[in-house]
Amino acid sequence: MSRTWFSQALETVAVWWRIERCDGITLGLTGHDRDLVFAGLRHRTAPGMVPSAVRRTATFEPDSAEVQGAMSHDAIGEADLAAGRFDGARVSMGLVDWETLEAETLFTGTIGSVGREGTTFSAELQSIKHMLARQIVPRTSPSCRAEFCGEGCTLSAARFTRDAEVVEVSADRQWVKIAGIADAASFDFGWLRAVDGADAGLLVRVQSVDEAWLVLERPLSDDATAGMQVILREGCDHTIATCADRFGNAVNFQGEPFLPGNDLLTRYPGAQG
Known part of the structure; x- marks a missing residue:
């Protein structure tokens, strides 16, 4: 640490936040x-943003912090929070001297749960030590635990990803038809990411398929046309049958x-004939 903060009665110090969203957008606030x-x-002024006490330990116990602010700020709106644009975003928090611009980082982590109280929001910040709480040895399951085309699956993401155009949107904006799709069923349990419009960059899961319609997990924005x-x-439905028959990838299941x-343990022996 190059400086002892608050060592004098009067300091030119402000709090800053840096938010790096999963869609590539980076925001700076102070x-x-x-x-x-x-x-x-550029860290934009956000005097309504208030940090709580930052708790840091020398043990493996996760560090903790929380931030509260107004949802009316241009950079953080209610629609973006509800759409999940800030879910899993990387966050840095610290102090800066507004005259010399000397800065110090006090906390780094990711955004966990986000709550809403009236016109304000509160976000729980999770430190990197939170990753130590994850299970190292996976639990057994009859279905595949790997993300389709992700780690462990080994299938090529480019092979199963394509650019497309929406040709029809339902009245509730939760059902869409896509041009040039011969077999819509192959996109069941897949996802859709808008390239333009208010939903640009957001990933929306395909919940089910009804004939040529893709049923999304949530409605698209009002400008979706x-x-x-x-x-x-x-x-992929993560079953061994689909993995083997459709993708020929059972070896990586x-x-x-x-x-x-467990039902095998509760069975009673049957009578011998």
Whole structure:
């Protein structure tokens, strides 16, 4: 640490936040009354943003922090929070001298749960030590635990991803038809990502398929219309039959489909004939 903060009665110090969303957008915010530019990013003034005490330990116990603010700020709106644009975003928090722009990082982690109280929001920040709480040895399951085309699956994502155009949107904007799809069923359990419009960059899962319609897990934005460009990824139901018959990838199946379940232990022996 190059500086001892708050060592004097009067300090020119403000709090700053840096938010790196999963869609590639990076936001800088500060509690100062004007924008500050440092570390290659403009930190916009957000005097309504209030940090809680930052708790850091020398043990394996996760560090904790929380931030509260107004949803009316241009950078953080209610619609973006509800759409999940900030879910899993990487967050850094620290102090900055608004005269010399000397900055110190106090906390780094990711956004966990986000809550809403009236016109304000609160976000729980999880430190990197939170990753130590995950299960190292996976639990057994009859279905595949791997993300389709992800780690463990080994299938090529490019092979099952395509650019497409929406040709029809239902009245509730939760059902869409895609141009040029011969077998819509192959996109069951897949996902759709809008290229333009208010939903640009957001990933929406395909919940089910009804004939030529893709049923999404949530409605698209109000401006979703025919002609919008999207990226589509095929889906997988994570069963051994689909993995073997459709993809020929049973050797990489991340599950135990033939492992006897607990019901085997409760069976009574039958009478011998």
